[in-house]
Amino acid sequence: MHGVFLFCACVSILAVALICVFLFANGIPAMKEIGLFDFLLGKRWKPGNDIYGILPMILGSIYVTAGAVVIGVPIGILAAVFMTRFCPDRLRRLLKPAVDLLAGIPSVVYGFFGLMVIVPTIRRIFGGSGTSMLAASIVLGIMILPTIISVSESSLGAVPESYYEGARALGASHERAVFLTVLPAAKSGVLAGVILGIGRAIGETMAVIMVAGNQAAMPGGLLKGVRTMTANIVLEMGYAADLHREALIATAVVLFVFILIINLSFSILKRRSESK
Amino acid sequence: MSNKVLNKTSSVPIASALRRGGIRGGAKIQSALLRALVYLAAGLTFGALICLILYILIKGIPNLSLDLFSPTYNTENVSLFPALVNTITMTLLSLIIAVPLGVFSAIYLVEYAKRGNKIVGLVRITTETLQGIPSIVYGLFGFLLFVTTFSWGYSLLAGALTLVIMILPVIMRTTEEALKSVPDSYREGSFGLGAGRLRTVFKIVLPSAVPGILSGVVLSVGRIVGETAALIYTAGTVAQVPPNLLGSGRTMAVHMYALWSEGLNTEQSYATAVVLLLIVVLLNAASGALAKKITLK
Known part of the structure; x- marks a missing residue:
């Protein structure tokens, strides 16, 4: 049985190896054919004319993610502070499952909610179609x-109580101590x-597709539509062939590299916070 | 000015941090402001959740009709029933493969591998990597490997195998944690009574770890049910129950995406969203109950 367990x-090692092999083997030839420079920095994506520049999609992904960070990070950290330091135990026991539920709701449902509520609201306030970078960011x-x-909650919970107590003993208010x-x-x-x-x-795909507008052009502003790398793949994979298909796989390679960099910095940070 | 001087002379970081804004004066306003911000953030977070759930329920429940659950799909009834059946098939198929794989690899990591084993480190890194990969990349990989290289075409099997890779790290991690939380005295007692390692693992350690493993399984069921991007180009978007596992069929989440891309059936989308939401709420409740069981022990 030892062998079976081993x-x-x-299998997970094999899976990662296979994913890398298949993505790179199918994507890199396309990058070579299009030209790495033209592919990564080309501003036009016109599969009909064999022009494959994914700069608009790379920027789209980065902008939308940045927007999500601007909105989500302060609220998320403050909400975590609320849950660890500002709310009674009984309320926390209610809120924890609520956070899990927020994580469990399928992305299509988020997308649908965005399409039905956030997009019309943006349309009403700012005009335009409403499907925009702003909607996707929200x-x-x-x-x-x-x-x-x-x-954040678990790392806030791991801070020794003596830090807080020390600050209070020096005369800090509850808020300032926290x-x-x-x-x-x-x-x-x-x-x-x-x-x-x-x-x-x-990496999010479905929710973004439904609210971002998906125009394959350079991002033109908060209220204009954008297309992300993920959206590009899903929207066109269904009918793409030959170089077009390979260009889409190459888009996934670029996304994959982004994710690997993000993962790497995450695990370095995690190690650092655990070793403390 | 005096604050700066104090900062320089103070060697206690807490004290210097507290002095930065001045202890008196602005401190009260600052505290009130911080408190307001914290409450606002919490309100926004849980307000958004409540809004979303209420909105889907209010708009969706009136649209639930018997037509939606008729056994076959056509453009008249836009039935979600085939999608529901496909979702269940997909879930079972993925779990049958992923649970033994995940549990066995966790057993290897916790019970068999020796300290400093090189494979363990590699498995850790790869599972962490797998957890971060976006579902569309999984979908593309499944498309390239199962659909084209193995030439299965769009099929439930291709979709399920893609999902197996996706949920494997979840099951591995939760099982690992569950196994680690089984006290060593159990193992020692079993060894002391003359049981071998394999017997100890299956008769003593695994049974005590079951609730933990189950909560991981429930978590992965949630992911399978909600997954769309990994399935569109592996299991396909056919709105019927396929005759066998090599046929194409859409799950609930894919069904909802397909309704959106066809752009016609908003009412049915609402209804599908309600059903999806209900499944997710039930799964979360189940996983919560299981987690409670672990902590009670």
């Missing part, structure tokens, strides 16, 4: 909340949560 443990901002909250001693002490854990949230946001 084999099962190796939806993603909500979606990364549970990730940020739960990681924000000036407890929160800074949990810094690297909170940062790890933020990075994990960024990974979620940049």
Whole structure:
């Protein structure tokens, strides 16, 4: 049986190896054919004319993720502070499952909610079609909340009580004790949560497709439509062939590299916060 | 000015941090402001959740009708029943493969591997990597491997195998934690009575770890039910129950996406959202109850 267990443990290694091999083997030739420079920095994506530049999509992903961070990170960290330091135990027992539920709601449902509520609201206030970078950022901002909250909460909970008590003994108010001693002490854990949230946001597909407008052009502003790398793949994979298909796989390779970098910084931060 | 001087002379970080804003004066306003911000953030977070749930329920429940649950899909009834059946098939199929795989690998990591084993480190890194990969990348990989290389075409099997890779790290991690929380005295007692390692694992350690493993399983069921991007190009979007596992079929979440991309059936989308939401709420309650069971022990 020892061998069987060992084999099962190796399946995940095998899976990662296969994913890398298949993505890179199918994507890199396309990058070569299009030209790495033209592919990564090309501003036009016109599969009909064999023009494959994914800069608009890379920027789209980055902008939308940045928007989600601007909205989700402060709210998430403050909500985590609320749950660890500002709310009675009984309320916390209610809120914890609520955060889990927020994490468990399928992304299509988020997308649908965004499409039916957030998009029309933006249309009413700012005009235009409503499907925009702003809508995508708001939806993603909500979606990364549970990730940020739960990681921040556990690192806030791991701060020794003596920090807080020391600050109070020196005359600090409850709020100042929390924000000036407890929160800074949990810094690297909170940062790890933020990075994990960024990974979620940049990889999210369905919710973004439904609210972002998906125009394959350079992002034109908060209220204009954008297309992310993930959306690009889902929207066109269904009918793509030959170089077009390979260009889409190459888009996934770029996304994969982004994710690997994010993962790496997450695990470095996690190690650092654990070793403390 | 005096604050700066104090900061320089003080060697206690807490004290210097507290002095930064001045102890008196602005401190009260600052405290009130911070408190307001914290309450606002909590209100926004849970307000958004409540809004979303209420909105889906209020808009969706009136749209639930018997037509939606008729056994076959056509453009008249837009039935979600085939999607529901496919979701259940997909879940069972993925679990049958992923649970033994995940549990066995966790057993290897916790019970068999020796300290400093190189494979353990590699498995850790790869599972962490797997957890961060976006579902669309899984979908593309499943498409390239199962759908084209194995030439199965769009099929439930291709979808399920893609999902297996996706949920494997979840099951591994929760099982690992459950196994680790079994006290060593159990193992020692079993060894002391003459049982071998394998017997100890299956008769003593695993049974005590069951609630933990189950909560991981429930968590992965939630992911399977809500998954869309990994399935569109592996299991496909056909709105019927396929005759066998090599046929294409859409799950509930894919059904909802397909309704959106067709752009016609808003009412049915609301209803599908309600059903999805209910499933997720039930699963979360189940996983919560299981988690409670572990902590009670």
